[in-house]
Amino acid sequence: MSPRLRRSLWIALLLTPALLLIVAFVTLPILSAFVYAFYKWQGLARVGFAGFDNFRLILFQPPFSTWTYNAFFHNVIVFVALMVVQNGTAFFLAWMLSKGLRLHRFHQVSLFLPVILSTVIIGFLWKLFLNPLFGLVNRTLIAIGLDSWAQPWLGQPSTALASLIVVNAWHWVGFPTLVYLAAMQRIPREILESAEIDGAGEWTRLRRIVWPLVAPATTIVVMLTFIGSFNWFELPYIMSGLEGPPFHSTDVLGLYFYRTAFGTVSAGLQDFGRGSALAVLIFLFILGISAWWVRLLRRREIDL
Amino acid sequence: MLKPWQAALYQALLLMTTLVMLYPVVVMVLSAFKSTGEIYDSPFALPDSFALKNLATIWRETRFLAYLGNSLLVTASSIALMLASGTLAAYAIARYAFRGNEAIFLFFLAGLMVPLKLAVIPLFIELRALGLIDNRLGLVLVYAAMGLPSTVFIMTGFLRTIPAELEEAARIDGASEGRILLRIMLPLSRPALVIAGIHNAVPIWNDFFFPLVLIQSDHAKTLPQGLTVFMGEYSTDWGVLFAGLTLSALPLTLIYIALSRQFIAGLTSGAVKG
Numbered sequence: 001m002s003p004r005l006r007r008s009l010w011i012a013l014l015l016t017p018a019l020l021l022i023v024a025f026v027t028l029p030i031l032s033a034f035v036y037a038f039y040k041w042q043g044l045a046r047v048g049f050a051g052f053d054n055f056r057l058i059l060f061q062p063p064f065s066t067w068t069y070n071a072f073f074h075n076v077i078v079f080v081a082l083m084v085v086q087n088g089t090a091f092f093l094a095w096m097l098s099k100g101l102r103l104h105r106f107h108q109v110s111l112f113l114p115v116i117l118s119t120v121i122i123g124f125l126w127k128l129f130l131n132p133l134f135g136l137v138n139r140t141l142i143a144i145g146l147d148s149w150a151q152p153w154l155g156q157p158s159t160a161l162a163s164l165i166v167v168n169a170w171h172w173v174g175f176p177t178l179v180y181l182a183a184m185q186r187i188p189r190e191i192l193e194s195a196e197i198d199g200a201g202e203w204t205r206l207r208r209i210v211w212p213l214v215a216p217a218t219t220i221v222v223m224l225t226f227i228g229s230f231n232w233f234e235l236p237y238i239m240s241g242l243e244g245p246p247f248h249s250t251d252v253l254g255l256y257f258y259r260t261a262f263g264t265v266s267a268g269l270q271d272f273g274r275g276s277a278l279a280v281l282i283f284l285f286i287l288g289i290s291a292w293w294v295r296l297l298r299r300r301e302i303d304l
Numbered sequence: 305m306l307k308p309w310q311a312a313l314y315q316a317l318l319l320m321t322t323l324v325m326l327y328p329v330v331v332m333v334l335s336a337f338k339s340t341g342e343i344y345d346s347p348f349a350l351p352d353s354f355a356l357k358n359l360a361t362i363w364r365e366t367r368f369l370a371y372l373g374n375s376l377l378v379t380a381s382s383i384a385l386m387l388a389s390g391t392l393a394a395y396a397i398a399r400y401a402f403r404g405n406e407a408i409f410l411f412f413l414a415g416l417m418v419p420l421k422l423a424v425i426p427l428f429i430e431l432r433a434l435g436l437i438d439n440r441l442g443l444v445l446v447y448a449a450m451g452l453p454s455t456v457f458i459m460t461g462f463l464r465t466i467p468a469e470l471e472e473a474a475r476i477d478g479a480s481e482g483r484i485l486l487r488i489m490l491p492l493s494r495p496a497l498v499i500a501g502i503h504n505a506v507p508i509w510n511d512f513f514f515p516l517v518l519i520q521s522d523h524a525k526t527l528p529q530g531l532t533v534f535m536g537e538y539s540t541d542w543g544v545l546f547a548g549l550t551l552s553a554l555p556l557t558l559i560y561i562a563l564s565r566q567f568i569a570g571l572t573s574g575a576v577k578g
Binding site for chain 1: 314432
């Protein structure tokens, strides 16, 4: 065997296991979803070509389209709210942590603790805490004299989604905080110090120097929050339920997709055709917006 | 420099945040030792005694240990498969020039942005055809594949930084390609392997979605999935519920406290510039 051939075989041998795995369990399933969406399904069997029927039902035919837009709207709310509540908090926390005050390491480790825990644990824990009668949240409100604020947080449409968003922010806030912290620690001290000598206060430095210089971190945080928001499933599944109760007020695309694909009492029999069409639409939406955004956000980034 | 009042303000805000993060966890652990009546009557108090009654109930009456074993088995196997295959591929991409090198690298990277949850219908059909539904091996294969993009990304980045002289010197000494990989490259890669391992092990250990779709029998369920079974069965016994949550959170929390630096670096890798 020639050395050239030996070398080629060796390289092929190195690449084969990983390529086999990713093609079989990532590439192929994703491409298949695009094919499956154009078929009519009965249970686990394809029973005929459907053209764009599945897409038409999801986008234009009530009640399916009503459910789609309702869920989509909630995903948008979740994304916007998390950007403000979770990532806004994270930015300021990171700034305070970057000062290297006493206990800053302890603060970091505490903030990041919920991030490592399963959404199932976090979801059940907060479901117990939000229990109207015996939950920690209402008991605390009553204990500090805010009796009138105590309410069935997960049981009424006006507060259910907001409660889930706050729990999600509690669960994940440590992640964007540490991403921002790492970005802030890369800012050369001289820049901040000379601004200070020129009389720029904390707020001015934060707004005029830190915020523009951590733009790459913001790009990543926005992307991850976006993908996470439009894939939201576990937390509403555990804390509310598959139907997005009460009255579909916590229904999101993830729950709706799962119901459509695998069937429930209210959504009827499983429909792999409509499920695949929904998956394809969510997929294209996430990919399209991400690609557009990365280009947009990259333009305002400054490399240090 | 911060003025003293600013430092005091920041410290106060940070302490408050830490309290908000830790207090619920502390209540969870304390409630694990309380009876349901105690939780209802005095939610803020310390437990009357640190009795292990609730923990004993879980031990005796639920399959907690089986779930834990399944989670360990599935996570360890998928990480092993992912690291082994991913490192080999990254090694080829990082250390050999060949046609298609860049294209294969980009092919792996494309997987970074793909939400695989959306491909769960074809995955279900494919695994069913392979006889791997309701089978822990099915989970292992999906997880290993899902972790490959980040593994190849992290390992390729690291392997590219190893100086070529090391490799060339070994080659002149007559070492085979396989020997160079095993004896020189792998030992040097240990820090990157840890990062790639943690980056994927935590989400795999915590995952609920794929077991929900792919596993049905109780004996094959992983910990997060098993937790949903038992939260349903004991829904009125809050002491046992909190004990179950505490026990489920315990393994990862202990490792995290010991290795917080590696955990934070591992989980934020990719989102943070090295």
